[in-house]
Amino acid sequence: MTSPTSPLLQQRWTHRLMRRFLGVMLPLFFKVYGRWKLVGAENVPETGAVLFAVNHSSNLDPLLGWAALYRYRILWGIAKEELFKPGLPKFLMESLRSIPVKRGVADRAMFRAALEVLGQGDTLGIFPEGTRTHDGKLNVAQPGFTLLAQKSKAILIPVALIGTYEMLPRGAKRLKRVPLTVVFGKPISPDTPREELGALVMSEIARLMTEAGFPTEPPLPNAPAPPVD
Template sequence: MGPLSTKLFSFGQFLCRVFFRIFYRVELIGKENIPVDDGVLLCSNHIHNLDPPLVGCFLKRKTRFMAKAELFEAPILKTLLPKLGTFPIRRGMSDRQALRTGLKLLSDSELIGVFPEGTRSKTGTLGKGLTGVGFFALRSKAAVVPCAVIGTYKPFSKLKLVYGQPIDMTTLRNEKASAEQATEQIMASIQQLLDTHKTH
């Protein structure tokens, strides 16, 4: 991102932090688990349209999100999203150009945010992950960090945002495991965060 885009992103982060602190009383857990300089694949559950700004706004690093290609067809978003570092992917996470872009960003030590389910959960429970996220995890050397958004997004209620410890992908990478196997491990780690930190 250029200087203008960087300033726009930082300003957007600030506004989002204020918004979420006021309206959703966000409890932030595990921020120290995000590596400072290395490539990071940040994998979160997806329960609301506000998940992307929530997941990214509390981090000092810039988060490059993948977003469904349809959003880039909207008049305002097609200009705004690229300036915020977002890049498009077609449904199903099998878009080769998006996969190449993601791998390049990870090799350049960028932080990429993904929602492995590919769409929002209507029930709030974690769905099946798409294999594209496993492809990124296996084909890059990036740290793979699970993330959990816990709550209902009811105004003035409490939301938990949990960043887990990086997942050890060494064995799967050495054994040349399938993308599906890697995705299953990532989803299991997200589920563990949800189970451990769920609001009673």
């Protein structure tokens, strides 16, 4: 990626150094503790802009998704601004190339930064549901996701994370040792009509989870969005 114009994308050499460290330690942790399995890595394009649409059920999801892709592409992501507390938390989030988002409002700065990442041929991970599930089930995709997908025209790859809800659900203080699976699906056309795209992506994630041995139903089209926390 060339030198970014958005202040949300600025990186220092210390970020790059920490990223190399995390690029070793996070995959090692998930391999040893989570006995992870990666499926469909051949669907990850080696070059070009890619938007990864990932289900969200645990605070482990950003770390697992980032670690799973590290050997193929170094991922940018979007995370709630509350995680960017001054000091070490902010430094770690920036090292993971996370873009802060103000939730509950139209965050134009985040949206411009995300478009810049994809416009320069990089990769971006996003949780279409907008927040973690409360019960392990899939939620409906939010309008901001479909708008970004269509504005960017990036290759859209659905990704299913399996096992993170069981390992660290909402409110849990300790990790449970359960196997983890990451499934990369085949590309979905960003030219799909916007009113259909969100449901199509979530249905594809449900299909990937089911085929991986974790039967999952797609969310009902008119289901209410979960409360943001």
